[in-house]
Amino acid sequence: MNLDESKIALSLRGKNGIGFLLSGLIIWIIITVIFLLSIGNYEKSVFMLFSTGLMFPLSVVLSTVIKADWKSKDIPLGSLGFYLNIAQMIYFPILFWAIGKSPADTVMFFAIITGAHFFPYGWLYHAKPFYFMAPFISVFITALGWYLDGESLWLIPMSMVFLLLVLIIWLYFDYKNKRK
Numbered sequence: 001m002n003l004d005e006s007k008i009a010l011s012l013r014g015k016n017g018i019g020f021l022l023s024g025l026i027i028w029i030i031i032t033v034i035f036l037l038s039i040g041n042y043e044k045s046v047f048m049l050f051s052t053g054l055m056f057p058l059s060v061v062l063s064t065v066i067k068a069d070w071k072s073k074d075i076p077l078g079s080l081g082f083y084l085n086i087a088q089m090i091y092f093p094i095l096f097w098a099i100g101k102s103p104a105d106t107v108m109f110f111a112i113i114t115g116a117h118f119f120p121y122g123w124l125y126h127a128k129p130f131y132f133m134a135p136f137i138s139v140f141i142t143a144l145g146w147y148l149d150g151e152s153l154w155l156i157p158m159s160m161v162f163l164l165l166v167l168i169i170w171l172y173f174d175y176k177n178k179r180k
Contacts, residue, residue, distance in 0.1 A: 004126065006077050011125040012178055014070050016171040017081060019063030021164060024114070026058060027051055028160040035107060035154035044153075045099045045106035081124055088117040107156045108145035112138045114160065118167070126178075129170035137163050 030051045034044050063070045073079070091113045098106040115137025122130035137160070144159060 007124060007126040008178055010077050010081070011127060011175065013068070014063075014081065014125070015066060015068035016125050016127050016129075016175045017068075017070070017121060018168055018171055018175070019066055019068045019070060020055075020059040020085070021168050021171070022062045022066070023055055023058040025161060025164045025168065027054055028157050028164060030054075031107065032154055032157040032161060035157055041103035041106070041150060041153070042099065045095075045103045048107060048110065048157075049095065049099070077124060081121070084117070084120050084124065088113060091117075104150050104153060105145070107153055108141060111141040111156050111160050115141060115163070125171075127171060127174050129167055129174055133163065133167045133170070137167075 031048045034047045034051065037044065059070070070081070094109055094113065095106055098109050116134055118130045118137070119134035120130075122128060122134070140163070141156060141159065144156060148155060
């Protein structure tokens with residue numbers, strides 16, 4: 001199996017990582033609710049960070065429901081997706097800094113990190129939607145963050161919900177085309 005065949009096999013078996021993206025969608029819905037609460041930005045940021053603890057268990061459940069194999073140990077690149085996801089955690093010190101120094105900006109930093117970390121999945125799954133949406137999410141959220149005040153921060157996680165939904169739908173069509 002050559003490299004492109006391996007990536008396409010991984011894409012088909014894992015359904016372009018849609019199980020993990022659905023989990024992320026649910027978490028960003030939770031984060032939107034958190035940012036609609038009448039509590040301080042520090043508390044919102046801490047609750048946001050805690051909500052990410054749901055990511056992996058929810059991803060496993062949703063991948064099972066949609067019958068996506070996220071392990072794929074018999075495909076040479078099968079474990080790379082896991083490492084790419086773990087790599088996102090390397091950026092968490094930025095979030096810790098923001099929680100302590102600029103709690104109002106934490107959600108923006110987290111959304112930018114989340115969007116940007118999708119880029120290598122374009123290569124892994126041989127899926128162009130990741131290549132387009134990763135920089136789009138990062139730039140869009142940055143621009144949105146420049147214009148928001150502390151009372152409108154909920155627009156950032158709500159935008160992530162919408163953008164993730166677009167990515168999931170696009171990736172679903174990409175998956176369907178690969179199945180043909």
